[in-house]
Amino acid sequence: MIRRFLFLILAFATLAPAHGQIAVALDIKRRLYLRYEPILATVRITNLSGRDLVLHDAGQPWFGFDVTGANSETLVPPRDLAYQVDPIEIKIGETIKRTVDLNQLYELGEFGVHRIKATIFVRPLNKLFASKPSVIDIAEGRTIWRQTVGVPDTLPNEGRNHSFKLIEFQSDKRYLYVRVEDEERGTIFGSYRIGHMIEGTQPEMQFDTSNNLYVLHLAGPKIYMLTNIGVNGDFLGQHIYDAPKSRPYLRRLVDGTIQIIGGKRRAENTAENNPGDAPQPKLSDRPPGLPAN
Numbered sequence: 135m136i137r138r139f140l141f142l143i144l145a146f147a148t149l150a151p152a153h154g155q156i157a158v159a160l161d162i163k164r165r166l167y168l169r170y171e172p173i174l175a176t177v178r179i180t181n182l183s184g185r186d187l188v189l190h191d192a193g194q195p196w197f198g199f200d201v202t203g204a205n206s207e208t209l210v211p212p213r214d215l216a217y218q219v220d221p222i223e224i225k226i227g228e229t230i231k232r233t234v235d236l237n238q239l240y241e242l243g244e245f246g247v248h249r250i251k252a253t254i255f256v257r258p259l260n261k262l263f264a265s266k267p268s269v270i271d272i273a274e275g276r277t278i279w280r281q282t283v284g285v286p287d288t289l290p291n292e293g294r295n296h297s298f299k300l301i302e303f304q305s306d307k308r309y310l311y312v313r314v315e316d317e318e319r320g321t322i323f324g325s326y327r328i329g330h331m332i333e334g335t336q337p338e339m340q341f342d343t344s345n346n347l348y349v350l351h352l353a354g355p356k357i358y359m360l361t362n363i364g365v366n367g368d369f370l371g372q373h374i375y376d377a378p379k380s381r382p383y384l385r386r387l388v389d390g391t392i393q394i395i396g397g398k399r400r401a402e403n404t405a406e407n408n409p410g411d412a413p414q415p416k417l418s419d420r421p422p423g424l425p426a427n
C-alpha cells in the first residue's frame with residue numbers, strides 16, 4: 135500500500151512544470167495479440183535535460199510501465215513488486231533503447247483492450263516521465279489441434295503431462311501458433327507465432343522420441359515451414375522449404391527421429407526472411423524484468 139501511495143505521488147509530480155526534460159517514446163508493433171504470446175515493447179529514452187544523468191532505482195524501479203487492465207481503469211500490478219533494474223548513465227542528448235516482453239513483467243491474460251505507458255523515474259530531477267499511451271487488444275484464437283504428452287525422465291519437469299495446441303489466429307492475416315502448457319498447474323511454457331497459414335490448408339504434426347513437436351505447414355505459394363518446439367516449450371528451430379513440384383511430408387524413422395520428405399531447405403533461416411515471425415522468449419521465463427537491448 136505504501137509503495138502504491140508513493141507511486142501515485144510520483145505520478146502526480148509529472149504534472150508540475152519540468153525544467154529538465156526526458157523524452158520517452160513507446161513502440162509496440164501490433165494492436166492485436168493472441169493471449170499469452172510475447173508482447174514486445176520498445177522504449178526510447180532521450181536526455182534533453184542539458185546534463186548527464188544516471189538513471190537508478192530509488193524506492194521504485196527507474197524503468198517501468200503503467201498498464202491499465204482490460205476495459206477498466208485499474209492498473210495491472212507487476213508480477214514482481216520488488217524487481218530491480220540496473221543503473222544506467224545517459225549523456226546529454228543521448229537516446230537509449232530498451233526492448234522488453236510485457237508478458238514477462240505483467241499478467242496480461244485478460245481478454246480485451248489494454249492501455250500501456252512507459253514510465254521513467256529520474257531521481258536527479260525527482261520526476262516521473264511517461265510516454266504517450268499505446269493500445270493493445272488481447273484475444274484468443276481457434277484451437278485446431280491438441281495433444282497431451284508426458285515429459286521424459288531425462289528432461290526438466292519429468293513425469294508431468296504437457297499439452298501442445300495449434301491455434302489459428304486471424305489478425306491482418308491468418309497465423310498459426312503453437313502453445314505448450316501444463317494444464318493441471320496452469321503454467322504456460324511458450325506461445326509462439328510460427329508463420330502465415332494459407333486458407334483451406336492443414337498443418338502436419340509429428341513427435342520425436344523426446345516428445346518434441348514438429349509442425350510442417352504451408353506458409354506461401356509452394357513454401358513450407360518446418361518448426362520444432364520442445365516438450366518444455368523451448369523453441370528448437372524453424373526452417374523454410376521450397377517445394378515447387380510436390381507437397382513435402384514428415385516421416386518418423388525407426389530410431390524416433392523426424393525426417394522431412396520432399397522440398398529443398400533454404401540456407402537462410404526464418405527470422406531473416408520473416409522478421410515478424412521470429413521466435414520470442416518463453417512466457418515461463420520470468421526474470422526480474424530487467425530492460426534488455
